[in-house]
Amino acid sequence: MGTGQGDQKTVEVKYFLTHVGLNFGSGANEEVLKHLAPVREIFPTADLEFDEIMQRDIDDARVSSELVPYLLDHRSRDLVKLFPPIIVVVMPVQELDNRPADYYPKVEAETRQMSDHVLEITRSGPVGQELFEFQQPRQGDVLFEHDLVKLRLNTNRSKLVIVDGQHRAMALLAIYRNLKQDWSDSMRASYKDYYEEWTPNYIRQFALNNISLPVMFCTFPALDETYGGGYNVKMAARSIFLTLNKTARQVSASRNRLLDDNDLIALVLRDTLSTIKKKDSRSSASLRITNVELDQAHDRVKIDSPIAMTGVNHIYYFIEHILLNKRDEDINGAKPRSGKFYKRTELQSAGALERLDGRNVLGADVADATTRDFYTPEAGEKLTEQFRERFGKHIVAVFEKFQPFEAHASAVLWLEQQLLAQSNTKLRPILFEGQGIGRTFSAHQENLADKLRSGEFGSEATKIQEIADRLKATQKLVQDFVQKLRHQRAERFLANVSDKRALRLEDNSYQPKVLDFVNDLYDNVLTTVAFQSALIAGFFGEIERCNLKRAKDNAPAIDLQAAFDGYLAELNAFFSPAKSADVRRLIELFVGTPEGEIREWKVAPSASTFRRVVYRGEMQPDQWPKYKYLLLEIWRAEGTDLEDSLRQERDKCRTQIFNSLLEEYRKEFLERNLKREENLTAQDRTEITNSAYDAFRNFLKNVGWRYQDVPTKTALMESTKVEDATEAPPAEETWESVETAEEAE
Structure with missing residues (x-):
């Protein structure tokens, strides 16, 4: 028991930690399994008041499909299995009603002299009618908390209520009940159907003696009928549940x-x-x-x-x-x-x-x-x-x-060296020693600031404010070094530009819009799932496509290393600008058209950017083939065995992209001119086609093609099957590869 603010006292949780399993050689296991049950089977939810509800619904389908087979280990895939304890509150019940009682019968303590030790006993209720009884041996001043400790329970006067881990417990109970054919109780019967697939004969194939889960039985001795505060056992049970679940952090998918x-x-x-x-x-x-x-x-x-x-x-x-x-x-x-x-x-x-x-x-x-x-x-x-x-x-x-x-x-290595040179023991861990530390630091700072604003610290606020100020200063340093990192990264990205003066101001610093563009390119393109999937999976996909065609012609497979080296060489030539004109071309491709002198540089909207021509929606990971198409416009593998295969795939993508763009221009024209499709004139259609083609042709110029190499409008529109490149995948599909499993409770 500890002390809280003012006269408040924290309530002691006296618990007994053991295990329960399917080894029926031990009578204790079966006795516990007979009386252990989810809240729904002990107290009918419809009869409970809101303040008596202390659990959430059980997902029986998940228990049956995931947790029961995991307990049985029907594929023996896991060499080590460990579950956190099932938390059970020993709940007093009202004498003439199947409802939770607010308090235990009076709790008293006594000692009993044994032959070689003193036995300390904590008992709720009179002898012979006790609700629970703890027995702990003492030798001298040492109160043992393990060997020879006993907990006795009267299940006629109490219920064993699971407040955390009911899904794990339900899996164990389902196996036990199927073995014993023990679903007859009306409170259980409606859930039997979820578990019938686990027949007794099937279950007996497994090493049931090895299945055991830790369980913790919790009591609150202070909350007996003599307690004078406004707290009770039901509130304590809910508190345990909330503590274990409300503040728990789900393990990330990564x-x-x-x-x-x-x-x-x-x-x-x-x-x-x-x-x-x-x-x-x-x-x-x-x-x-x-x-x-x-x-x-x-x-x-x-x-x-x-x-x-x-x-x-x-x-x-x-x-x-x-x-x-x-x-x-x-x-x-x-x-x-x-x-x-x-x-x-x-x-x-x-x-x-x-x-x-x-x-x-x-x-x-x-x-x-x-x-x-x-x-x-x-x-x-x-x-x-x-x-x-x-x-x-x-x-x-x-x-x-x-x-x-x-x-x-x-640039990251440069930053690390800067921090090491300064022997900065605060910033380096935040940035380099575990990526969760930075998030934890920020969360801690925000939490402390919130508590200060709410006046939670009282007279200690001045000292706490000093701590908060130091944290704020550290956070400012972190942000400053992150900005230095981003500046260094942009400098290194532009390192090969031969005429850097064309991108700099009079003080020899880069035009801010140039640096902003480079950092936005990293943030919104280069570090995305979609771009990296196109960069890597797209490459291997095209190699495989070419090799399949070559195999049909009995030709040898592509030299993968040579193809890879050529691929990176072409991409690096494009994404590592050699002159200021290359930087402008990248800006035109991804943002817009740079206008004016460097000091007053403005980037005007353009109809020929990647996002305007290729894909106009939010670039979700499943749209990565759009970036694959962009890379195909850059990766040409001229003079190699890959050239024809890449050209065929590029032409297919171009047809899809252009026809999608043409449809977008048609919709925009109809909306802008308040026209209906059937009212479009031949001149209207020509105007739409020409506008879409001009945008597409300028886009191809930005990725390095000469105008004479761009296919004609006729060629782009002659596809026997017009396919819309913006067509979405099925609505139920998500980008995640493996659905994140819910925590096994």
């Missing part, structure tokens, strides 16, 4: 993926991250593991950490596409990707085994038995090695050798 041993995608993800983590000062590249956001706690699409340029969810997403895409079924030109990837567990049908040469590496029998979520350690290791050699090393190389990424990573 953290789940990092730790998942039952997902082959997660396995190769970890291997790829391990390769990055092994980078050290001897590496010729600047890439380090700090450039990967490992715990994307808030926005699952956008990078939060200023020092990161990709994230676990990013890498997971495009690895999943590399291994499990069904070629032209999922990626059709520039149209958004389709397919429910999180449901794809069969490696053969999704093409993963073929891409990893799985049947040769594993052998036919093992390959047939291996799925995304079920594989032996040996099979997982072999497939991971295959992925590393065929894909993983190139993924890492993209983050090392794509010049915008190298500019970011080298």
Whole structure:
């Protein structure tokens, strides 16, 4: 028991921690399972007042489909299993009604001299009618809290109410009840249907003696009938529930993926991250593991950490596409990707085994038995090695050798050196030692400020204000160094520009709009899931497409390393500007048209930007084929075996993009001129087509094509099947690859 503010006292929780399982050699297990039940089976919810409701509904479907098989471990996938305790409140009940009582019968303490120790007893109710009784041995001044401690319960005067972990408990109870055919109670019967698939004969196949869950029985001895405060046992039970659930933080999807041993995608993800983590000062590249956001706690699409340029969810997403895409079924030109990837567990049908040469590496029998979520350690290791050699090393190389990424990573190393040189023991951990520390620091600062505003600290407010001021100063330093990082990154991005003076003001500083453009390019394009998926999954997809055609012609496969080197060389030539005109071209492509002298530079809206021509909506990850199309306009592989295949895919994408643009211009024309479709004249249609074509042609000029190389309007409109590149995937599909599992309660 502790003290609170004023005369308030915190209420002692006297608890007994043990375990309950399906080993019926112990009579205690069966006695507990007979009396343990969710709140819904103890007190009818309809009869409870609002202040008596202390649990939420149970998702029986999830318990049956996920938790029961997990307890039984029907695939023996997990070598170690550990659950947090099921929290049970020993709830007094009203004498003549099946309702929770407010208080325990009077609680008294006594001692009893035993042969070699003193037994201390805490009892609720008179001897023979006790509701609960704790027995703890004492030797001298030592009160034992383990060996020989006993808890006795009277289940006629109390109920064992689960306040946390009822889903876990329900899984255990469902197994027990099916074994004992014990669903006859009217409060249980309506839930039997959810669990009937787990028949007694099936359950008995498993090692039931090994199934055991920790359970904590909680009492509040101070809350007996002599208690004079305004608190009661029901309120205490709700408080425990809220404490355990309201303030609990759900494990992030990225953290789940990092730790998942039952997902082959997660396995190769970890291997790829391990390769990055092994980078050290001897590496010729600047890439380090700090450039990967490992715990994307808030926005699952956008990078939060200023020092990161990709994230676990990013890498997971495009690895999943590399291994499990069904070629032209999922990626059709520039149209958004389709397919429910999180449901794809069969490696053969999704093409993963073929891409990893799985049947040769594993052998036919093992390959047939291996799925995304079920594989032996040996099979997982072999497939991971295959992925590393065929894909993983190139993924890492993209983050090392794509010049915008190298500019970011080298700027981060510069920042780290600055902090080390200053021996700044506050800022470096916030920025570099665990990406959650920065978020925690910000949250702590905001929380402290809120408490100060509310006057919570009273006379201590002055001291607390000093702490808050120091935190605020530290936060300001963090922001200043982040701005220095962004400036350094932009400087490095522009490092190869030969005529930098054309981008600078009289004081030799860069025009702010130039720096803003570079940083916006990182924030809204280069570090997005969509762009990185196009950059990496798009490359491997085009190599596979070309190799399939070559295999039909009995031609040898493309030299992957040569193709990769050529790919990066062409992209770096485009995204690493060599002169100020290249910077202007990038600005025209992604933002608008720069106008005026450098000192008064303004960027005017343009009809020829990527977002205006290729995709006008929010760039969600499933729209990554739009960026793939952009990269195809840059990656031409002229004079190589890839050239024809890339040109064919580029032409397909162009037709889709142009026809989508043409439809957009038609809609805009109708709205602007208040016309109906049937009232459009031939002149109107010509005007619409010419406007769309001019925008498209100027867009192609911005990505480096000469006007004479741009296809004609006729060629773009001659497609036998006009496809809309903006067509959305099914509404129920989301970008997430694997649905985040709810916490097993």
